[in-house]
Amino acid sequence: MRPSLLLAVLLAPQVARGAPLPLTLDPSRLAQIRFSIAAPLDEIVGVSTAVSGQVRYDDATGQGSGRIEVDLSRFRTGIRLRDRDLRKEFFQVDRYPKAVLDVDALDPALPGLLAPGRDVAADALGSLTLHGVTRRVRVPMTFRAGSRAGRPLVSAKGKLEVRYEDFGIPRPRMLFLKLGRRVEVEIALAFVGPPGSPGPAIAAVDLPDAGLFHPGAVLPVAHLARPRRRRLQFAADTPEGRGERLLDDPGLGGPGNALTCLSCHATGDETERGDVGKDGTIRPAWSLWDAAHRPKLWQGLAPDAGSAAALCARLFMLAPGGIDRGRRGDLGAYLGKISPDDVAPPLDYRVLAMTRKTGLKDPVKGDPARGRALVARFCESCHAEGAVRPPLTPGLYEADDIVSRVRWLDRVDSHQMPPFDLARLPDAELRDIVTYLAGNEKTRIFQREHPVAATP
Numbered sequence: 001m002r003p004s005l006l007l008a009v010l011l012a013p014q015v016a017r018g019a020p021l022p023l024t025l026d027p028s029r030l031a032q033i034r035f036s037i038a039a040p041l042d043e044i045v046g047v048s049t050a051v052s053g054q055v056r057y058d059d060a061t062g063q064g065s066g067r068i069e070v071d072l073s074r075f076r077t078g079i080r081l082r083d084r085d086l087r088k089e090f091f092q093v094d095r096y097p098k099a100v101l102d103v104d105a106l107d108p109a110l111p112g113l114l115a116p117g118r119d120v121a122a123d124a125l126g127s128l129t130l131h132g133v134t135r136r137v138r139v140p141m142t143f144r145a146g147s148r149a150g151r152p153l154v155s156a157k158g159k160l161e162v163r164y165e166d167f168g169i170p171r172p173r174m175l176f177l178k179l180g181r182r183v184e185v186e187i188a189l190a191f192v193g194p195p196g197s198p199g200p201a202i203a204a205v206d207l208p209d210a211g212l213f214h215p216g217a218v219l220p221v222a223h224l225a226r227p228r229r230r231r232l233q234f235a236a237d238t239p240e241g242r243g244e245r246l247l248d249d250p251g252l253g254g255p256g257n258a259l260t261c262l263s264c265h266a267t268g269d270e271t272e273r274g275d276v277g278k279d280g281t282i283r284p285a286w287s288l289w290d291a292a293h294r295p296k297l298w299q300g301l302a303p304d305a306g307s308a309a310a311l312c313a314r315l316f317m318l319a320p321g322g323i324d325r326g327r328r329g330d331l332g333a334y335l336g337k338i339s340p341d342d343v344a345p346p347l348d349y350r351v352l353a354m355t356r357k358t359g360l361k362d363p364v365k366g367d368p369a370r371g372r373a374l375v376a377r378f379c380e381s382c383h384a385e386g387a388v389r390p391p392l393t394p395g396l397y398e399a400d401d402i403v404s405r406v407r408w409l410d411r412v413d414s415h416q417m418p419p420f421d422l423a424r425l426p427d428a429e430l431r432d433i434v435t436y437l438a439g440n441e442k443t444r445i446f447q448r449e450h451p452v453a454a455t456p
């Protein structure tokens with residue numbers, strides 16, 4: 001380094017002292033705004049990382065101010081229909097696209113905040129603008145400073161409670177039955193200052209990521225969660241042992257995949273349409289027990305069990321390239337071990353083909369109480385707290401939409417939810433499920449402008 005430059009860096013702290021330091025959001029760390037609304041049966045959690053903003057902080061006076069904006073159209077709750085409803089009916093993003101937090105002071109002032117490595121607390125005082133209404137707020141925050149390559153970093157975490165009626169956000173007609181009146185908002189931001197600015201230039205510690213939310217806590221879709229621990233039969237260094245471990249590995253699929261073989265297949269000896277596993281659920285596809293010794297797999301499309309698995313990876317696990325040869329072999333070895341009978345009857349794929357052409361008559365004339373139990377049995381291997389998808393919420397869905405998803409009648413989004421064939425989930429049971437999940441016109445969570453006719 002040239003001496004003059006070195007000098008400039010060394011002098012920078014003194015030169016800059018007294019001038020507020022501009023801090024921008026650190027592009028290398030996710031800023032996160034998370035809201036949750038308590039509900040009797042469930043909690044709605046939404047996350048947005050579409051945050052922008054800038055603040056200024058004066059290390060000498062310990063005062064800070066600034067503005068943080070959140071794009072309300074980018075909140076995700078894990079259920080697409082609910083996201084749409086939140087955008088349209090709750091936030092009304094067409095008219096009020098953003099929430100804005102203007103901070104004008106810290107209470108108490110925090111001089112020397114930028115000394116790295118310790119948590120300091122203060123309330124951010126300012127105003128929140130939401131839904132066209134501006135109100136004063138006080139947000140308890142904790143800050144922690146560090147530095148990277150001579151630039152100061154500050155993480156800021158805070159929590160505030162918003163009564164959405166205070167902001168003129170209408171309660172959708174029946175919503176009050178389902179939801180609490182308060183929204184708890186959590187904020188996790190990371191700021192970065194200009195190079196050579198005062199304070200933290202003295203310490204080279206990087207900001208620990210623990211300052212932000214734990215990723216598992218952020219995503220409402222807990223696709224990071226692994227299924228419960230299984231008792232394993234085979235040693236990890238044998239082909240069958242490796243195959244056994246691959247069975248609950250979402251990494252077999254492509255980017256964004258959350259499913260594993262065990263999301264869809266049981267491995268026990270099934271009777272009729274399937275055992276109720278130890279967790280009380282019935283999987284959407286048939287058990288892999290004896291699969292290796294069926295005369296035909298996937299209607300003959302797959303020459304062996306490993307190739308059948310690769311086909312599933314392509315169809316359902318977002319892996320267009322299937323599974324590589326080595327892991328196909330390992331899966332095949334394991335499937336061989338759970339196929340004790342020399343011959344096993346082939347699956348009847350005509351049922352699956354027929355399923356995809358059969359609509360459901362009177363979809364909401366079933367028994368909602370039975371439907372509730374059946375949802376636990378058929379759907380909760382994937383739709384549950386901590387599973388692949390968040391729990392299904394009654395009153396949120398259109399009847400027709402549920403039927404076409406479960407039967408794959410038309411449009412299927414990412415093909416991650418498998419079709420339930422008529423033999424495993426007969427019409428009468430699907431009708432109960434749909435009746436329970438669709439709710440009725442009076443108890444629907446959102447009264448849509450153009451509700452799809454529930455009964456034809």
Ligand code: HEC
Nearest residue numbers: 259260261264285286291297298305308309312316347418
């Ligand atoms: C999203 C659900 C889903 C996932 C994930 C999935 N499968 Fe499948 N699999 C199916 C469906 C549906 C079929 C068609 C037959 C049926 O309904 O069981 C099938 C068929 C098969 C077959 C052929 C059965 C036969 O007799 O024709 C095998 C073997 C198989 N899967 C193994 C696996 C393995 C191993 C994995 C993990 C790599 C896996 N599958 C992942 C849904 C899935």
Ligand code: HEC
Nearest residue numbers: 079080081263264284378379382389402413414415416417
């Ligand atoms: C093997 C896992 C799995 C099972 C079992 C499963 N689902 Fe799903 N479901 C998904 C996935 C994954 C999605 C997200 C859409 C996609 O990626 O295809 C989804 C989406 C949905 C949606 C749309 C929600 C939204 O995001 O708007 C509905 C409704 C639904 N499932 C209903 C059901 C019902 C009813 C059952 C039981 C009969 C069921 N699911 C069983 C995996 C599953």
